[in-house]
Amino acid sequence: MNKRILTFTIIAGLFISLTAFVSKNTQRPLEKPKTVFTIPEDVNTIFQNKCFDCHNVNADGEKSKKKLLIDKLPTLSKAKLIGKLDAISEVADEKEMPPEKFLAKYPEYTLTDDEAKRLSEWATAASDKMMK
Ligand code: HEC
The missing domain is CATH 1.20.5 (Single alpha-helices involved in coiled-coils or other helix-helix interfaces)
Incomplete structure (x- = not known):
């Protein structure tokens, strides 16, 4: 050859x-297969009742949509999702959301202590789980 x-x-x-x-x-x-991100029913109820109006893809406000889209959370990369979860636990802890100005008009949107605690605990735990 x-x-x-x-x-x-x-x-x-x-x-x-x-x-x-x-x-x-x-x-x-x-x-391993990607971890599936799901929102528990009780947390979702809080989101639906108190947060979703401003933080969904069809909401009016651009600022709130830029910061957080609850309906898009499951599509985010792990790093971005951790960032959003940490922001959620922070605003829940500090009761920064919904915004004060909005609550002046619609006080029924105020997070109860239990709701704030549940949101914060869930977001912290979910974020910790993502980091592992
Ligand atoms: C009336 C509309 C409205 C409602 C209801 C609302 N938000 Fe917001 N949210 C906003 C706006 C506007 C911003 C942007 C604030 C800014 O940029 O200063 C924001 C920002 C945020 C941020 C980002 C904070 C940061 O510093 O990055 C988080 C997290 C958040 N909201 C979570 C929530 C949660 C959780 C709820 C329900 C308990 C909620 N929001 C309810 C309007 C709303």
């Missing part, structure tokens, strides 16, 4: 093995 043909055969052989190896390994990913 001529030297050039031999070299070509070896390179082609290597290439074919490499392609086979790569496709085999991409078809059977070894990493």
